[in-house]
Amino acid sequence: MKDILLFISDQHSWRQQGYAGDRLVRTPNLDRLAAQGTVMQNNYTAYPLCVPARMSMMSCKLTSKCGVMSNMSALDSNCPTFAHCLDAAGYETVLCGRMHFVGGDQRHGFGKRIAGDITPIYQNRPATIQQERGIHNRTLQDAPNCLAAMGAGDSPTLAFDRYVVSRALEYLEQDHEKPQFLCVGTYAPHYPYVAPPELYDYYYDKVSIPEESFGYEQHPALAGKKVRDMDPEVVRAARAAYYGMVEFEDQQIGAVYEAFQAYLKRTGHEGVFVYVSDHGDQIGDRGYYGKGVFYEQSSHTPMIFVGDGIPKGRQLFGATSLMDLGPTLCEIAGTAPVPNADGKSLCPQLGGGEDELDRMVISEVGGNVGPKGFSYGQMVKCGDLKYIHYDGYDEADAVYDIAKDPAETVNVIDQYPELVARMRELLSASCRPVPEIRAAAEEMGTNLKLLMKCDFDDAEERWHSPESARQRPERMVKSRLCP
Numbered sequence: 001m002k003d004i005l006l007f008i009s010d011q012h013s014w015r016q017q018g019y020a021g022d023r024l025v026r027t028p029n030l031d032r033l034a035a036q037g038t039v040m041q042n043n044y045t046a047y048p049l050c051v052p053a054r055m056s057m058m059s060c061k062l063t064s065k066c067g068v069m070s071n072m073s074a075l076d077s078n079c080p081t082f083a084h085c086l087d088a089a090g091y092e093t094v095l096c097g098r099m100h101f102v103g104g105d106q107r108h109g110f111g112k113r114i115a116g117d118i119t120p121i122y123q124n125r126p127a128t129i130q131q132e133r134g135i136h137n138r139t140l141q142d143a144p145n146c147l148a149a150m151g152a153g154d155s156p157t158l159a160f161d162r163y164v165v166s167r168a169l170e171y172l173e174q175d176h177e178k179p180q181f182l183c184v185g186t187y188a189p190h191y192p193y194v195a196p197p198e199l200y201d202y203y204y205d206k207v208s209i210p211e212e213s214f215g216y217e218q219h220p221a222l223a224g225k226k227v228r229d230m231d232p233e234v235v236r237a238a239r240a241a242y243y244g245m246v247e248f249e250d251q252q253i254g255a256v257y258e259a260f261q262a263y264l265k266r267t268g269h270e271g272v273f274v275y276v277s278d279h280g281d282q283i284g285d286r287g288y289y290g291k292g293v294f295y296e297q298s299s300h301t302p303m304i305f306v307g308d309g310i311p312k313g314r315q316l317f318g319a320t321s322l323m324d325l326g327p328t329l330c331e332i333a334g335t336a337p338v339p340n341a342d343g344k345s346l347c348p349q350l351g352g353g354e355d356e357l358d359r360m361v362i363s364e365v366g367g368n369v370g371p372k373g374f375s376y377g378q379m380v381k382c383g384d385l386k387y388i389h390y391d392g393y394d395e396a397d398a399v400y401d402i403a404k405d406p407a408e409t410v411n412v413i414d415q416y417p418e419l420v421a422r423m424r425e426l427l428s429a430s431c432r433p434v435p436e437i438r439a440a441a442e443e444m445g446t447n448l449k450l451l452m453k454c455d456f457d458d459a460e461e462r463w464h465s466p467e468s469a470r471q472r473p474e475r476m477v478k479s480r481l482c483p
Helices: 028-036 050-059 082-088 127-140 156-172 197-204 211-215 232-267 322-333 417-430 434-451
Strands: 003-009 038-040 092-097 112-115 150-152 180-185 193-195 271-277 303-307 314-316 360-370 373-382 385-390 398-401 475-477
Touching (some): 003 232, 003 322, 050 322, 127 156, 150 197, 150 232, 156 180, 156 232, 303 322
Parallel strands (some): 038 314, 150 193
Antiparallel strands (some): 271 303, 360 373, 373 385
């Protein structure tokens, strides 16, 4: 049985990698992994938001099916995850750091945790966490608060990742009898947009400002619902910090990969290293920040496999999903996959099989009730084409040819009537019916009124921010949207 190490970062867009074609960002470790392994170049999140994406990944099910469609939702403990499958197969399943489980069940198939999580683990937001984060506490929610602290310095994000990686390195220095599934979960390059000073300074004058995107027409489902800031100083600061955090994260990935290789060599085991991220970040593209949209910066994510039995230097371009991770790892481990999975194993391709260029994968967003009412969107990716649909906005359905139109500005839906019909059929057959999603969202809204009043906290499951990481950035840029 092969040892497996999964490294999952938070909010890393596929585009910000050297092997993906970005000539500015310095990602030597990711580039090395891509050269030594197999890259899924057309991988997409199941939902461009942390908790839904991760619970979809763990359960291998669409978010509308696993019932987690907001950052306040908990995965049902009766829902099996691929970690359960690995545990049943004899693996020691170890969580080191972040997975953003919500609720009393902080395991969902992991036998133990060796490093806590950075985010609140219940629906409430304890005052202790607010105090621990200092000025950065305001960045725990979506824009405009994600713009409240930007610049050069330290932050809870950076401190947390150093802590998680140090625990992972300590664990890999030990010998373990059982086959290992070690999941290392970090937080960068998730905002706050604060990078180590030397990295922030390196990128500050080099990053581009996507001014041409500021005038792109907004989808009517997003108009007025996503905060936009197109101040060049804000855009430059956010992008410089983001690029700096990507390089910082690349350093952490390299350290863990090297330690894993040393562990395999010392023990004589075979192993597979996997890198993924849950979703991306708009970093000022179209004036947006954070995630929650289907544009490439938000939904297109990295996925790399490297190790024993994995072809070297191979790039696959058929569409894949974050939901495919579990079935793939289960097959690598030689165990049964998660029942009723919506994802599928990529082992045929990893074993040298043909690229599945005509495959369609689904992503969802919304499925909740906010201040402006109910919202729900769906995306299907097939080859170069991306179909986007939002409930209640049928007339605004769009298809973009990403190869010809990477900025996603030209709607070519009229050119592909047959393909669009098949994509709509797939969505109808695969996703939970919209009336059921709406009913679940309304029930969740009622439940949260009670759950958010509860005074729960588990100090053993979460990380505690050091004083040094709570302060304002050394050189801070402030958005006009933040008081």
